Amino acid sequence: MNDRNLICIIAHQLYYLKKIYKELMNMYVRKINNRWYYTIEDKDAQGNRKRHERFGGYTRAEAEKSYRQALAEKDRTGKHFEPSAMSFDDFLQEWLDKYVQNYLKPATMDAYSAAIRNHISPAFGTRKLRDLTTAAFQDWLIGLTSKYTKSTLKVIMSCLRSALRWAVANRRYLLSNPMDNVTLPPCRTLPKSPNIFTPEAIQVIFKKFPQGHxxxxxxxxxxxxxxxxxxxxxxEWCNVDMTARTIRVVGTAYDHAGPTKILTPKTASSVRVITFGSKLQAELKAQLLWQNTNRFHYGAFYKEGTEHHFVCTMPDGRQMTSNNTKYFNMWCKEDFPGTSFHSFRHTHATMLLEHGFKMDYVSKRLGHSSIYTTANIYDTITDKREKDAVDAMEAFL
Structure with a gap:
């Protein structure tokens, strides 16, 4: 590059720096009813100068930042950027229909839809996209810390971040994501301990729902x-190895909307191989015998599919759905308050930890994406672990 070209480049940059400096010096912001607005100039198709007053935030600093962003966009594109006046509710529905439904798993869509319906929409649904600010989201989330658990707040934040990121990068409704600098506040609610079944409860359950049910x-x-x-x-039976006594977990059933779908598991780490003992082996053999008996009894009316051969079925061969287990959850609420089908999973993990199994082994067996997930849920000192710790301390203290 010769000196002449270098001088031209420097002059060009100085011109724009001077222009931006002039614009900043002429920045005009004002406060109206606790809301700050900035004014930016533009030219129409005929070259006439026009002024646009836009909402910038709830503080002077937010309004000045919004002005600088709008100014940078105008210099980059040559025209004034107009933030969308669409209501947040309308935008969220568009995001669910055009992005979430097509790119994310159904379970994630269920979680985001619930967060929007129960939390986000009542608080911000009627606001316009251009009126959403970082401060408003941060203050709102701080107010939720005394009501909801950390996991609930994480879902809400993930939903907001993803939606508004799409508004900026894909739809160009906004210049920047107001959730970018929002942080998860410390939760003041105590984490819930996982509800487990006692050994006595397990006996009652399997007596109530014996083999053949x-x-x-x-x-x-x-x-x-x-x-x-x-x-x-x-x-499916093809994923059960009776000789090696292993189960390959390669799918999960989703039936909350329409026919049952077999999807990939929750996370990549959920695809795993689980070993089992002689007790479950005997149960699986009994299940095979039960299905073969039903197949003979129902004959042509046995509704087993040709593509899949599921382990859990109804007597007539149909695949079980989550609706078929609702009675069990209702029964649990009556006889063992606070528990549900998921309590079997909590019980299994708690028993392993109580009997000395390492956290990393339990995490892999459960298919958690991180050992920290397992620790956050199960690393509480149960009564048995506390007693064992006291007994051990007695030996050397």
């Missing part, structure tokens, strides 16, 4: 392996 098999599977309900309902 449709609900028995998924309960047994979850109790002996820690599998999630969807994983139990998606398990």
């Amino acid at each position: 449709p609900i028995h098999m998924p309960c047994v599977l979850s109790y002996y392996t820690g599998m999630r309900l969807g994983e139990c309902l998606a398990l």
